[in-house]
Amino acid sequence: MNDVPYIDDIIFFLGTAVLVAPLCSRLNVSPILGYLVAGVLIGPSVFGIVRVDETTHWLAELGIVFLLFMIGLELSIERLRVMRRYAFGLGLAQVVVSTAVFAGIFTLFGAGPDAAIVIGWALALSSTAFVLQILSERNEVATHTGRASVAVLLLQDLAVVPVLVLIPLLASGERNIIGSLAEAAAGAAIALVAIFIVGRFVLRRLFRLVAATGIPEVFVAATLLAILVTGVVTDLVGLSYALGAFLAGLLMSGTEFRHQIAADIQPFRGLLLGLFFITVGMGVDLRVMASDITLILPLTVALICIKAVIIILLGRLFGMSMEVAFRTGMYLAQGGEFAFVILGLAVSKGLVGSEITNVLIGAVVLSMAATPLLITLSHRGVRLVMEQSDDGIRALRKDAAVLDGHVIIGGYGRVGQTVAAALKQRGIPFIALDMDGNNVALGNRRGDPVYFGDLTRASIMGAAGAQRARALVIALDGASTAERLMQTVREHFAHLHVIARTRDREQARKLENAGARAAVPDTLEASLHIAAHLLRDLGDDADEIERLMTALRRDNYDLLDRLISHPPSRRAAAE
16 A cells, blocks of 8 residues: 555545535535535544645645636636626626725734735635535525626636736735736736637547547546646646636537536536545644634634625625625625635745634634525525515505405416416406515516515415415425425415415425315426427327326326326237
């Protein structure tokens, strides 16, 4: 074993990564938090199983390289154009203002101007890996908050590049910073243009040749080659490997191979990013954190509060609703993984002291660990504020007071909007409630009576006039939310006729057992529509198709369930 350098460390790294992910899944906690804790445990400050050296730093850098490659692969000129207002407006303003505020604070506490700028820049960045994972887990990537958060994170990732150029200039004593940055920017721009020109011609042709072989492992090898070669080229011109990986991803984002590349690289990216967070945890010295906890805790609170306030104020300035601005601020209030890269480079160049760096890293780690709690609190805070505001429960109660025999729609998404349109055509009064402020704003623009509120609360149902309503339509996405709403109806408003939209038959049965008059699984309905269109195209009689669809829907799809679970034999079908 000793003949292979670092084999013991590599085994422990991989073993830790294999154990942490399923354990975090079982405990329902973020894997990133698990990687951080695991890194602390196997690192020098606790058990000392793995040492921090060039190998661990190299693995950490690979994690960042693959993260930026995936970001570049997901980014395209079209997507950048759609998000340009938030990316180059809100994102750029957030980085500049946050850097200035944090730099000013650390200057007041005695830091030199160069160190203060670097520290401020490092703290201005948020955790791309942490935020994107939480957005994905909550299915909020496509929401207004999700789109704004992703746009700001993309700009922050791009903002890493100039600070990595700036740090060596500051450390060298260069006073003409602007001129040096301009010179470096010009050289980098020439190199980037060359990479783009060569890459667009070479990479597409390379991958076409590789794809023609039909050998999957060669395709993966070509992807890794493109990442590493581009990284080496950018490193030779004074830029970072990570930037090269980003450019490689950006070059491949506009090709027909984008989705296959993403599928091939995702396991590497996930594993190496996990190793990155393990190395971050290994760099946390618990003894230092314990001795400096009186500095780390206040700094953590200050970091979260200052960034959240800056993002909320800037979000309002850029036209966000208070709800979206507040949630975006809470999502992005933590420190980010690039703070470790920036501060590590600053320490190696002698620009920032190791003592203050340990404190800063401790604060960033704690702020990242607090992110899930912050997001939960942000949702509850928004809910409380909007429901108690003049635009919330009071207005709802006032407008519902004149209604009788109306329909309450829970959720104003695509299903709720369709139901509302049908009711309007028939002149049937209704009130819709949604927990997404964007849907509420959309309904108000259309002139529909849509309000912000949580229907699972009996007080909100009462404010919507549920005691006088005829029916309730549940058009919500979350299964647990729909079940809680049915419990509220059963306990307080049992007279309501409930029609529910569900994802599948299993959820439909639960809601029917809870008292819903009908539960319609949209996946089955979509399947029946597809089958009907297919049979029509194959020449079946329209009346026969309609009778078949009616039979399959009869008895709440029981016949369809039996056919799927126990299909007839070929002989029976032929007879």
